[in-house]
Amino acid sequence: MADDGFRDRVSKQGEEALGKLATDLLENPLINSAITRAFSAREKAVQAQEAAMGALNLPSAADIDRLTRRLRTVSTRLEGIEESLDRLQDGVDRLTEKLGANEALAERLAALEGQLSKVSRDVSHVSDAIDAVPPPVPREQERLAVDAPSPKPARKRAAAKKNS
Structure with a gap:
């Protein structure tokens, strides 16, 4: 347990020392301007790289991300x-x-x-x-009774006169 307390104290002191160092560095105008120039140079390098890749007709990482x-x-x-x-x-x-x-x-x-x-x-x-009109009856047959018995033919008169 004593080791845990000691370790925590050393850890806290280390964190505080690093925090103070970082604060001092960021507050230092010389370091601050160096960091600004480094980021500016990085940005210019990225732009130059994109221009060179564009001239070679090669896609940049951003182009590939957009395409994806x-x-x-x-x-x-x-x-x-x-x-x-x-x-x-x-x-x-x-x-x-x-x-x-x-x-x-x-x-x-x-x-x-x-x-x-x-x-x-x-x-x-x-x-x-059924509706067909029967053909017209010839004139000779118009007066004949169909159901009546036909009359017996008359004998020829000329033959009767010869016999007398």
């Missing part, structure tokens, strides 16, 4: 489009099944229409036969 983000966005949108296409395909499949049933009904209807047309022609022929 864009690719992820496009990938997400593509997945959404694929899901929409799957739903659309399911709808088309359902409609195709319904149309298949309708096509079978259409074929049956066409067969029934053909049969109905044939029956209609047959009825028309029978109707025409």
Whole structure:
């Protein structure tokens, strides 16, 4: 336990000393200007590197990061489009099944229409036969009674006169 207390004290003193040193360094104008110049030089080096890579037509790390983000966005949108296409395909499949049933009904209807047309022609022929006006009767037959017995033919008169 005594070791833990000693270790904590040494640790605190070390942290305080480092904190004081950092504060003193940051407050020192010479160190502060050196840090500012170093960051400025770093920024200029990054810009020069980007310009050189641009001149060589090579992408920078920032370009690759932007491209990666864009690719992820496009990938997400593509997945959404694929899901929409799957739903659309399911709808088309359902409609195709319904149309298949309708096509079978259409074929049956066409067969029934053909049969109905044939029956209609047959009825028309029978109707025409029933409603047909009989051909006109020749004048010689107009006064004949159809149901009456036919008269016996008269003998020829010329033959009777010869016999007398």
